[in-house]
Amino acid sequence: MNKYSIAYFGTPGFSAMFLEKLLADKEIPVKVEFVVTRHDKAVGRKQIITPSPVKQIALKNNISVIDDLKKLQVISYKLQELDFAFLFAYGGFIPDNLLHQPRYGFLNTHPSLLPKYRGASPMAYPLILGDTETGVTFIQLDEKLDQGPIISQEKVGIAPTDLRSDLENKLTELSFQLFKKQVEQIADSQKATLKFINQDNKAATYTQKFTKEDGFISFSIIEKALNNSSLNFAELPKPILRYIEKYHLTEEWKAKLTDSGKIIYDYFRGLYPWPGIWTRVTPARCAAVQQKRLKITNCSLTNNKLIIKKVQLEGKKEVDFITFNKAYKIL
Template sequence: MNNLSGVKIGFFGTPEFSLHFLKYLFKKNLLIKFVVSQPASRSGRGKKTKLSPVEKWSLEKKIPTFTPKSLNDQKFLEKINNISVDFIVVVAYGNLVNDKIINHPKFLTINVHASLLPKWRGAAPVQRAILKGDKETGVTIMKVEKKLDAGPIINQTKFKILDEEIGGDIFDKIVKFGQPLLLESIHSIKKSNYNFTTQSDEQASYAKKNRKKRNENFMGSTFCNDRQKDKSV
């Protein structure tokens, strides 16, 4: 694969899962021009303000970082519209993005999704795959459209779910296979060497998060075990 150093990226993501992909792009010398994450939340007994893993890391790296309460906020949109990017990459951001954001990059706005779309669209695909006893899952790179996880597929890879595997194991695999798949997809798009595969809405299933269950945070961040807490970069 040709060197993608200097390709300009805008990144949308929030939990630890997202951070693995952001760090990977950074390590591969893609130029992270800005990061957008969910606003800081209050958690714990003292209700202390806690930054998302993505926001915390990007601020440490002195990357322009935004945490708008609404993606329709005009001041926010004006700021990112003044930052030129080749791609926007969305990984477990936590909200749908609008057309102004989707159409902003030179090439495409793309999403990393932790399932074999159109199966398990939504916020908790790994949890649903486990609960339903799926024997395989995978990673999908898709073009972002306004409808939830329904855009055309650019790239996809699958792997088996072993009987003894838990959520953290599956997330480890998604990161392992998803990182190079994302880079390969960016390269293919940049070279106009790719095809879209339209998703079938009739075959789609949905993985909604259950806010009442502690272990079903969006994109399964509380499912992740210590092996996922990558301290590198």
């Protein structure tokens, strides 16, 4: 069977996982000619310049890498020689002049049920909003963000204890299986026979990129979650509140405000492991002005009450919460 020549666009760890699966599966009729990823970044406290996970996998498999989209002429020349380019969590904007260079253009698997959850954080939002299912959508890229015509979709359930890292694994596997199915269909019948469905832009919702500050939850709200006391809208984590207000979900969420334990636990699930959720505390043995940042690194939900299992005080190592509270008496 003839293989399609493709370029792979991706950056984070779960995209690297996809690329590994693709390279290991000899039944898929594709050959990755080169990889495009984001540039190397400083990582960790020591700010060590580190290549993206996708770049690391590409180099390990002796595949050439382009990590600078400013090299447009080089990329454009290379893309013209391809059957298609495939994008999975690239994390950057593809210039319009590149989209139609490959024979079949750019194809993309987006980890949500489009048009819902377009944008930067489609895996986090189903968790922080308490959804019970999500999925992946295979589309052809166009000039607008995540708005290309849909080729196919697959759904997957979300377990009550799934963290974002768990969902990344589920959706990466589902994305890979959908990619494999669609490429085999293209090989059998050619792209001209595939059905394209335009997205309903009126039903579209957008997700934001999270920052470290988005993980902050005041200690008073943490205390409410420990007792499953009711919240008011102003006490919701800001990304949740912005989404509710933007998409007019106030009535739907009124009944949910009584379950503060679940709200905060779901928020933890969606932001795990980064940026994570954190608060500020004044340990009993410290002066009042020495308020400290406390990250909740592990928690669970029992009878709709938040159960904190492990924490990390700034400048300290992670410890179990019972031990921490005995020493610092924050509750």
